[in-house]
Amino acid sequence: MDFETTFIAQVITVIGFAVGLSIVVASGRYPRHIRNSLRAYAYGKFLLGFGFLIAGLRGSAAPDLLVPLANGLGITGLAMNYTSVRHLQSRPVSPLAPAAVGLAVAVACLLLLFVDAGIASVRTLVSFTTAAVLLGIAFEVLVRYEGRGIPHYVTGVLCATLAMVYLVRMGAGLTQEETPTAYMLDDRVERTTFLLTLLGTVTGAINYVLMASDEFNRELAKLAHTDGLTGSLNRRRLFEMGEIEFRRARRHGRDLTVLVLDIDRFKSINDRAGHPFGDRVIQAVADCCAGQIRREDAMGRIGGEEFAILLPETGLEAGRLLAERLRSAIERQLAQLGAEGGVTVTCSIGGVSLTREHSEFSDLMAQSDSALYDAKHAGRNQVRFFPTVSLTPALHA
Known part of the structure; x- marks a missing residue:
């Protein structure tokens, strides 16, 4: 060789x-x-x-x-x-x-x-x-x-x-x-x-x-950057992305809508069906929302049973329609899961769309929270936008 x-x-x-x-x-x-x-x-x-x-x-x-x-x-x-x-x-x-x-x-x-x-x-x-x-x-x-x-x-x-x-x-x-x-x-x-x-x-x-x-x-x-239970963004990352989208929308004169979603009577769900079942509900809500939003949108879990969704290039009317679609999808798709635990799974949603009066992203979050608060007090399982406009009749869940 x-x-x-x-x-x-x-x-x-x-x-x-x-x-x-x-x-x-x-x-x-x-x-x-x-x-x-x-x-x-x-x-x-x-x-x-x-x-x-x-x-x-x-x-x-x-x-x-x-x-x-x-x-x-x-x-x-x-x-x-x-x-x-x-x-x-x-x-x-x-x-x-x-x-x-x-x-x-x-x-x-x-x-x-x-x-x-x-x-x-x-x-x-x-x-x-x-x-x-x-x-x-x-x-x-x-x-x-x-x-x-x-x-x-x-x-x-x-x-x-x-x-x-x-x-x-x-x-x-x-x-x-x-x-x-x-x-x-x-x-x-x-x-x-x-x-x-x-x-x-x-x-x-x-x-x-x-x-x-x-x-x-x-x-x-x-x-x-992500929440361990749902795989969606965590609070810190969602707010970071919110600041980026807010500055981009202000700079280029683009639309931006923010939704805040809260699972109705979640404490009673945990009390009646147990915390493991409550985790399943949170995961199911996150999955349902992820299936309804676009790829360029961003969703984050900002509290125990609370989520925020960023909708770039989305104005007031489109934001309202999407919010109602999310509310309806959660009520419809999670009905069977709720029946397993003997509970009803619905959500309330508050939203706001960017205007010239908004100077900080935190303004959008505060106003969407305010709209969510109104939706809760109006009977839950509703969509409200700031300034508060009812999109669906009160449904006590």
Whole structure:
């Protein structure tokens, strides 16, 4: 065997093991989906390292069996790197898919050697499969990944570049002369491919850790900004966004409506059905509201059973209609849940739309609270806007 190509394979083996071990050790402090992603990536590097280790051992007692084994392990490891990207995005992942892909490649290599198709055919098959998986990773991080940053773009471009390299290697496999199976190929294309694979292993690992760190930071921000029970914004974040939307609306002369929603007689719901049931009611109300508002709207839990909703680009009449739609949807959709606990679940809503007289976002919150107070005192299960206008007749719930 040529020492140079074998040496590169050995270096890839060492780096693959080192990267895998380091990431496994570091993965323990991350949330579950990030931890699963890092471990899938690390195990992929272990398998890739084993694949190159076996490739460097060719020429032993069973060379024909080592070729499919080495390639099968390498492809399995690369496929696990693909699944690690999907783990990072919390997308569905089949745990057996990488092994199935690797096994299919190994069996195909074995069949090619069995029919005496030659090592060039194996090189073509493996190069094509490798390029396909690399392009799959590039597609995931460059197209489907939400909240992409510099590490994602670097990873995607790197994978796409390596895919092109392996396609060139595939072309070389179609034109090369036959080589004994026991020997590792050592032409210019092979050496270039191995060197770029080595570079990709190092650079890819660094960027993948940065991708995981970005995801971890987003997870921390989500925990800091959202309510643990409902998944909606917490009070602090809602008010921060309210200030931003208020300044934007004032600066550009845009509409802005604020709604404050309170679950009617929530204390009696807790007293009669218990606090766990009360939590279910709060969650159900939040889910119902989330299903009625637009993506650009924002909803936050600002008290125990109280929510606020920001409606950018929404004027008085549109705000009233949405508020009534929310009130009606909660009354209708939560009727069955209320029946389970022997209670009635309704809500009262107060709202206000931005005018020139408003100088602070806190003015909107104070006036929507005032409108909510009027809705409560008028009989609950109503919508009132400031200045107080009744949209629905009083319904005692």
